[in-house]
Amino acid sequence: MANQQCSGGTGIAGCSFSVHPMSDRFIEIITGALEKADTSKVWMNTDDVTTTVRGKLTHVFDVTKAIFIHAAETGEHVAFEATYSLGCPGDSAGDVYLAEDDAPANHEQVKEIHQPVAAKFSLYPLGGGNYMDIIMNQIEAMKKHVDVSHAHYATRLDGHSVKIFEGLQQVFEATVEGGSSHTVMTVSISANSPSHKGGSNNE
Structure with a gap:
């Protein structure tokens, strides 16, 4: 795989994330997910608090999606x-x-894994741009693939993990294209929770 070291800040996306398996096998689940995911197209570093991924936006979403899905497909609450x-x-x-x-x-590798999840996200366009209509239009478009509902300080999504990550990436990209020079998104996702209210059957 051909990589080039970046010589400037343009186009650099990043994600700081943590995966929390509610299991005494948490080390095995986390390391197994990291081993299964192809991280060759990003820079990645794990410390005692979080894992950081940096690179092109599409690869950052791709890697974080794969790591989460591989952890969740163990059947444990993640x-x-x-x-x-x-x-x-x-x-x-x-x-x-x-x-x-x-x-x-x-x-x-992950497109056919139909893992039901519940998620909440909040989007922060910190660099200007006419973003509210773009965000609302993208959330409306998400309704074709996942269940969308309001939550305090966030938007809730219920459906399959692949569709939810695709929707999150589309909203993020649309916000950037709408003129936000600095965009931040916070995401919380839960899989296999015993208290899960039930997700969408949308494929």
């Missing part, structure tokens, strides 16, 4: 917390590789 960011004024070109192509490395 929680995922993430903050996605693009265009941070204080960002640097260090610790990042931008893959020369835009083909998601994990798409074929």
Whole structure:
């Protein structure tokens, strides 16, 4: 896979995330998910608090989606917390590789995994732009694929994990294209929870 080290901040996206398996096998679940996911198109580092992924936006979403899905497909209750960011004024070109192509490395591997999940997300266009209509239009478009409902300080999504991650990426990209020079999205996702109210059957 051909990577090039980034020489500037343009186009660098990042995500800081944590995966929390509610199981005494949590180490096995986390390491197994990391091993299954193809991370060759991003820069990634794990410390004692979170894992950070940096690279092109499409690859950042692809890798985080794959890691979560592989952890969730164990059948254990898994929680995922993430903050996605693009265009941070204080960002640097260090610790990042931008893959020369835009083909998601994990798409074929996870696209047929129908893992029901519940999610909440909040979007913060910090760099201006006419974003409210774009966000509402994208959320409306999501309703074709997942169940969408209101929540305090967030929007709730219920459906299959692949569709939800696709919707989150579309909303993020549309916000950037709408003129936001610095965009942040916070995401919380839960799979296999014993208290789950039941997700969408949308495929």
